[in-house]
Amino acid sequence: MSKNIDWANLGFAYIQTDNRYVSNYKDGAWDEGTITTDAMVTISECAGVLQYAQTCFEGLKAYTTEDGKIVCFRPDLNAKRLADSCRRLEMPVFPEDRFVEAVVKTVQANADYVPPYGSGATLYIRPYMFGSNPVIGVKPADEYQFRIFVTPVGPYFKGGAKPMTIRVSDYDRAAPRGTGNIKAGANYAMSLQMIVDAHKEGFEENMYLDPATRTKVEETGGANFIFITKDGKFVTPKSDSILPSITRRSLMVVAEKYLGMTVEHREVRFEELKDFAECGLCGTAAVISPVGKVVNHGEEICFPSGMDEMGPVTKKLYDTLTGIQMGRIEAPEGWIKTIQ
Numbered sequence: 001m002s003k004n005i006d007w008a009n010l011g012f013a014y015i016q017t018d019n020r021y022v023s024n025y026k027d028g029a030w031d032e033g034t035i036t037t038d039a040m041v042t043i044s045e046c047a048g049v050l051q052y053a054q055t056c057f058e059g060l061k062a063y064t065t066e067d068g069k070i071v072c073f074r075p076d077l078n079a080k081r082l083a084d085s086c087r088r089l090e091m092p093v094f095p096e097d098r099f100v101e102a103v104v105k106t107v108q109a110n111a112d113y114v115p116p117y118g119s120g121a122t123l124y125i126r127p128y129m130f131g132s133n134p135v136i137g138v139k140p141a142d143e144y145q146f147r148i149f150v151t152p153v154g155p156y157f158k159g160g161a162k163p164m165t166i167r168v169s170d171y172d173r174a175a176p177r178g179t180g181n182i183k184a185g186a187n188y189a190m191s192l193q194m195i196v197d198a199h200k201e202g203f204e205e206n207m208y209l210d211p212a213t214r215t216k217v218e219e220t221g222g223a224n225f226i227f228i229t230k231d232g233k234f235v236t237p238k239s240d241s242i243l244p245s246i247t248r249r250s251l252m253v254v255a256e257k258y259l260g261m262t263v264e265h266r267e268v269r270f271e272e273l274k275d276f277a278e279c280g281l282c283g284t285a286a287v288i289s290p291v292g293k294v295v296n297h298g299e300e301i302c303f304p305s306g307m308d309e310m311g312p313v314t315k316k317l318y319d320t321l322t323g324i325q326m327g328r329i330e331a332p333e334g335w336i337k338t339i340q
């Protein structure tokens, strides 16, 4: 039985559900893993995660499709990206096939929390790993826990599909060199001050520029950028220091193969912004959220798509992507994992 939740009015917040997955790594091996009702994590005061932030995570979603199935979107890519994050942080990799199995089990165990088709909500899935044994010298932990919890969510940005205003950040995303392309807890902790400041000043997000030259567009605190040119091309920044968004990689395929657009994955100069017709943020949480205005120290760059609604091309991309995710449009081979 579906839980009695006001799905249509959910924001992006944590709601504790009944079940979660946990597997422990000890003596060089992962245990078999299990579903547990215990939402609490008990670790040493000196755990590697608490002292040296040895932790990383992933984010994906489960959906109820038009014909009533529960599915998730490209979990194999989250498995691979978590493995990349683990390698960069000297953590043991959780086997990629077991990751997908664990996602399936966790969603099955929380099936009553998967929002119904058409409700506007989805089930956010958060796999994560952390060093759990005491570490006092600066070195990797020997023991780890891999967990997955789920939480039903609505839109990530308050305005939903309303175009938002973002600002250019004076600071870098502050991910230590080479860690911007992994999902490490410490990377996000270093961006908290910038998001708090942005919100205080009335902006929804920060646009981060490349730290070396501050002339190229990178990403925001929680999503990649997409741009539409006035002649209808899809442009998205290429950089080794941004998170390789699964949504962005999928949209490149949607734009080219479903909508017949020219796709340019390349460096995007900040100077070019004024020439684009539409701008959006893309990610699991963000889906595609339109940007109407970018403010750079008082200088406003307003996209012709305006502040009232999502631009027409962004809307087509949004409808096609969500159509694929919710089973209204046939997906490319391997994109949809049926859970039940």
Ligand code: PLP
Pocket (backbone or CB within 6 Å): 059, 219, 220, 221, 222, 223, 224, 242, 243, 244, 245, 246, 247, 248, 282, 283, 284, 285
């Ligand atoms: N960039 C950052 C910094 C993020 O946190 C996210 C969210 O996961 C993304 C981009 C979008 O990635 P994905 O589409 O894989 O969710």
Ligand code: COI
Pocket (backbone or CB within 6 Å): 058, 059, 060, 221, 222, 223, 283, 284, 285, 286
């Ligand atoms: C996601 O989209 O999964 C993310 O991790 C973004 C985060 C800001 C919620």
